[in-house]
Structure formats: C-alpha cells, structure tokens
Amino acid sequence: MSGKNWRFILTGILIVLAAISLWDTFKLWTMDEATRTDLETNDPATVTAMQQKAIRLGLDLQGGIHVVLAVDTAGFPDESSRDDAVDRVMQIIRNRVDGLGVAEPQIRRMGANRIQVDMPGYTDAQRAEELIGQTALLVFKLLETNDNAALLIKRLDSAIAEIEKAKLSEEELAELEADAEDAASDAPDPSIAAELLGDTVTDTAGLFDYDENELAAEIESPLSSRLRPALVSSRTNTYWPAFSVDKKERERIEHWLNDPRVSKVFPIDVQWAWSTRSEVRESKEVYTIYFLKRKEQFLGKFLESINMSRSQTGQKVVNFALSGQPSARFSQLTGANIDKPLAIVLDDRVESAPIISSKIRGNGQITMGGSATMEDARNMEIVLKAGALPAKVEIIEKNVVGASLGADSIKKGFYSSLIGLALVLTFIGVYYRLSGIIADIGLLFNIFFLLSILAFLDATLTMPGIAGIILTIGMSVDSNILIFERIREELRTGKTVRASIEAGYDRAFVAIFDSHVTTMITAGALFLLGSGPIKGFAVTLFWGILISLYTAFVVTKQVFDLRASSQRLSI
C-alpha cells in the first residue's frame, strides 16, 4: 500500500490548497447584502483585497464597460516612438480611469496600436467615453489668492444654502431654524445672500472655524464647513485655496458646484478642479479641491527631456528642460510668481501644485514631498510627458453591459449549470450505481478544483466560461463512462474484480488521454487567439480537462483500489 499512499497525500494537499485558494471567493459570494454594504463603507480595503483574491467575474456577468481604443500613430517617424506613444496614452488612460473610482480596471495593450480598457461594475458609458476618448491636455495654472477664494466660497455657501433650504418642506425648515437659532440669528430669507455679498471677508481663519455650532455651520455654510485647508507655502506661511474634502463628500460638492445657480457665482476667470488622486490625511481618504485662475499660463507640450531622478539629499525629483521662446515665457512666469503654487493640470484635474521656489530658465526640477514614493515620482514623470502627447485616440469598440443583465446572466448560468450537473450526476449514479456515485463525487471535486484554480490564476469567469465548465463536466463524465464500460466488459469476460479494475483503467487510459489532449489543443488555440469572453471559455476548458484527467485517474482510482479486494463490484 505504501506505494499508493502518495495519491492520498497528494490529493489531501491539493484539497487543502484548493480550499485556501477558494476561501475569499466563498466568503464574498456567500456574504449577504447587508454585511457587504457594511464592510464596503467601513473597510473598503478588505473588500478590495478579497475581490482581488476571489474569482473575477467578467463584464458580461457583473456589468461594466469594455472599450477598445485605436491610437493614431501615423504621425510618428519610427517604431519605437510609436510604441512609446501608445504606452503613454495607456498611462494617461490609467490615470483617468483611476480617477473614476472603478474597483478593478484592466487596461491592456492589444497589438501595435490598440488599447483595451475594461471597467467592471461601472456603467456610466457616457462619462467613461468622454474621459477615455479625449486627447490629453496638460496645462499649468496659477491658484487664486486665498482672499479672493474665501470671498467666492462665502458666496458659494449662500447660493448652496439657498438651494438646500428650498428643498426642505416648511416644517423641516422651521425645525432646523429652531435648532440653529443660537448661532445663526438671521432668519434664512432671500436677503441673506445680498447681505453676505456686501461683506468683504478678509479674515479667512474665521471662515473655517465652525466649532461653535456645527449644525448651524452645516446649514449656513454647506461648502466651507466641508473644506479643510490643504496647501500652505512654508517659507512665507501663506495659505492657498486648496482644500481637503472627505471622499464621501466629493460627489455632493461636485453636484452643488455644477448646479447652474451655483456655478454662475464663479467669476469668469476662476475655476475649480479636483485633484487626480485621493490621499490619506488624518486617517481619512480625502480629495483636494483647488480654486484656480482659469488662464492657461503655460502648455505642457513645451516640456522636454522629462525624467525622474534622485537629488543629492535623496529626495525624488522630476527634471525637465525648456528651450527657445517657451523657455523665456516659463522663466517670466516663474520669476513673477516665486513662493506661489503652480498647478499642473491634466484633463482638468490637478496632478499636483508645487510651490515655485525660484525662477526657472532652461532646466526645471520638481521636488516631490518627503512622503512621496517612487511610484508617485514615476507618475509625475508620466503626467508631464502626457502633455507632449500628440496622438489622437478613437474608440473602435464599445460594450456596455448593464448590471441587471449581468445578474440575469449569472442566474441563468448558475441555474443551468446546477440543473445540468444534477441531471448528469443522477444519470451516472443510477446507471453505474455505487461506482457511479464515486464518479459523481469525483465530478464534484473536479468543479471544486477548477474554481479554485480560476481563483488562484486570477482568471476571469465569463458566460462562455460557465459554458466551458459545463462542457468540462461532460468531458469528465465521458472519462468515467469509458472506464466503467471497460470494467463491465472485463467483468463479463469472467475476470476478477481486481483484474477488471486494473484492465479497465489501463485500456481506457489511452483513449481518454488522446481525447483530452486534442480538446486541450483546441482550448490552447482559442486561448492564444480568442478575445475576452472566448478566452474565458478556453481557460475553463483547458484547466477543466487537465483536472478531469487527474480526478479520473488519481482520485476515483484510489477509491476503486480500495474496492479491488471485494468479491462483487457495484457497477
């Protein structure tokens, strides 16, 4: 027996590994709605980590957007510059998609000049298209002064307050007024806006100091009560109008600022913009909102030879060079604005707003903050290069799958697999009795192993992928039928149980092996050349067949070996 023990040990190890690999998928799929929403709000990092380890669902199953872009590289002189251009476009799109807050975007290069962008779970097609399809524009802008911004914010506050109050019913309003009467003695009537407009606000410290009565502040200063100063130039100790906003408040603020009744308050030469990425401040995930002078001071396309390096003090820096006319303009711009921040704006989002420390002539350098990682520096490098990107992109394929269609597909895929499986298990169990039941258990192992491999490989499960699993069931059933029919034949010729089992497995092996190999060749070809959903089919088929070989010849065989000494075989 000792020679055969390895199979028990190997199978045991595999079961444990498979269980570990499937654990997150199991937790995620069996989690009820309430627990999940609870976890998503309180601990999004854990959910993301779990999603990464769990089986990934294709766009067709969970809804989402799939876009293929063609980069127009006709204007580039040689292969390597074309290649470089596509890579840069890819990076820009990655930045933009990250800004959208898609959970697990997949951005891949397809061939020479195509880029595939998959955004699972995201279904706002229009916004995604706008974001992906537009050509990158990198510009440098100055920030508004803090005083002007404070005045503007105060105006915005009252405009928003008015809108919010108008939404409330009279009773709710009265209630709120009563609550707020201590701090805000002025009754909220239309004249309040005029009064505030008449004020000249210079004391910015007071504007953000709302501890006395938070509720009143929330009502009267809906915007400023949600802003925290985020940018100060250390040398002159001056504040600049860049404010941290809790990630959860971002959408609300964006909604307010886009309201025509609010946006008309903005002077023509002032605009607001979000930071590209969120960061963690005081253990909260925050975005930064900037108040910028609308004028484009300088265009990013003039930057040359951009590269990152380390300064002598070990800080990460990104270098760039300028030449000719633009160089003179940049030197004028920086010379006149020393100690002021210069916002680097890519596609209307602020990448960063470094403080100008000296007049920049031919060569400039952006020093990253102390906490900046290599990744941040690399990102800055890419962003600066993006400004020099002349390539146009065109959307050549778009697939938008609604979440409910995805859910519908899952349900159908799940039920049809389950019913198909039940039918087959019943047939085998009835037809081959105890042996059939052993084969059935082998089949279940098959599916278990297959799912765990999908989770382990980070493979994507698509609707055709489910079809692949179902076909795998068919294939492994075939292996069992071949073996059992052969054993039956051997038994009929009067052989002993042990000899029949041995002969059955031996003889059937060749046919099973050949048929599995040919199907694997097909799966391999489909995987190499297929796209998206077809790839999903090929992956499940390929691994399913490999596992089917294993379960038939190792897992069920070891059970049969245990039965070899019996007089009669239930088959």
Added chain:
Amino acid sequence: MFRLIGETNINFIGARKMAFFVSLALVGLGVFALVMITTGQGNLGIDFAGGNMIYGYFEQPVPIQDVRNSLTADFPDAEITELSDFEEANAFIIKVKQPETEQEGRDRAIQLRQAIAGAFAENPFTVESEHVIGPSVGETLRKDAMYAVLLSLFGIIVYISLRFDFRSGVAATIATFHDVLAVLGITFIIGIEFDLLLITALLTLAGYSLTDTVVVYDRIRENLKKYRSKGEFVAAINNSINEVLSRTVNTSLTTLLVVGTLFFLGGEVLRTFALALIMGVLVGTYSSVFVASPIVVEWEARFPQRFKT
C-alpha cells in the same frame, strides 16, 4: 447491471453506402455555407461584420412589428429579436450591421436610440446593454478567429498522425471536418448568425467529434491485434464499433443532458452556442460510426496494408 445498450452486432460498415450519401449532402451544405460566409454573403454576427447591438426594454408591451416600423426609415436592415426570458418584460435586441467607418458606427449608436425614443415617446425604452464594434475590430476578430481555427485543426491533425498511423490521421481529420462542415451548413440554413460564439462551438464540437473517433480507433487498434491471424478486417472494425457503442451512446446522452440544459435555461446569449453543440453531438456520434471507420475500410479494400496498424 443496468444497461441501456446490450451486446450488439449491428453491421455498421454494411450501411456505409447509405451513410455516404447523407454525409455528402451534409458536407456539400457546409462547403456552400463556407463559400457564402467567406464571400461575405453569410449572416455574419456584429463581432465579425462590425455593427451595433442594443439590448433594452420598453415600459409597456410593444408588438415587434412596431419596433421594426420605427426603424425601417433609417435602418432598413435592422434585425430585431424579442426576448422572452429576460427579467424585464418587453425586452428586445436590435442589431444593425456593417458600418462603413468607425465614426458611422458611433453615430448609429445615437441614431438608433433617437429613432426609438422618437417613435415611442409615451413608452420609454431603457437600454440595458449596448455593443458597438467598428469595422477594424470586426476585421481583426475575423482574422483571429480564422487563425484559431487553422491552428487548432493543424494541432489536432499532427497529434492524431503521431498517435495513430497516417491513414487513421487522415480519416479522423476527414471525419472532424465532416462534422464541422455539417453543423456549419445546418446553422447556415436555419439562419443562425456566424459569430465568435458559433466558431467556439464549432471548435468545441471538433474536439468532441475527435474524441469519439479516437475512442473507436483505439478499440480498432486493439482488436486488429486479435483479428490479425483471422484476417477479417471488416469484422474487426464492425466489432470494435459495436463494442464501444454503449459508451458512445451514454456519453452522447450525458453530453446532451448538459448542453440541453444550456439550451433551455442558459439564456439568449448561449442559446445558439448550445444548439450548435447539440447538433455537434448528434453529428459527431454519427460520424465516428459511419464516417471515420468506413474510410479506413474503403482504404484498406483498395490498397491493402494487411492492417499493420
């Protein structure tokens, strides 16, 4: 022991003349379909032809004819299918194929929605899913699919020739082509769209039909050793088919069980895929018995090798 098929002794090889004509008709149909498809007259799906697909539903019931009428002015070639098993009632799939340019494809996406919104002002149409494939992507997919088919067929032929003798390799390949062409022909006649999923189904059934053939050949190889002394080539082959018949039927049955569930419960997306596989199982079973083995018999009859397999 519960058996569906007992020991049989059917003269399959004897029926090969009849089978020959059936197969010839099926293959002829397939070749016709292949010619039509490659010359662009086939019913290509939007993934190969390029085009737009909208999957959505109306709030109130709408007869399919009304949907068609609303689109005939702008899109006379629009294909409209009513969906019966989607969660939302009154669901339709609308397809428009072969845009000339990338831009046209994108414009159509908007025009389609507008045309429907205009015709059914009182009855809003919610778009659940939308697919736009530009002509260049269609071309890439066509090319990739062709390579995938060629690559897998080539791989299979090489493998079979290595594992068996040359004659069996050729015969198995003919049987496989026979099955693929037969199913292609039938799907073409009943108007199933030729798309990526159908190609996948065809390749899958190629693998399946090969499995069937390999199982029979494997048995023939084994039996020829036994029958060598008797010199009964045809009997050896006929017996082999009869011996594996029980397996052939059982496997076809279980495969039909799973593919059948896919067909009935797998939803619209997988229905044609499942249908092609159902036909594939039937044709594949038939061909392993009536095509693959008779070829070897005929070959042996004309150029005897004294079964040195």
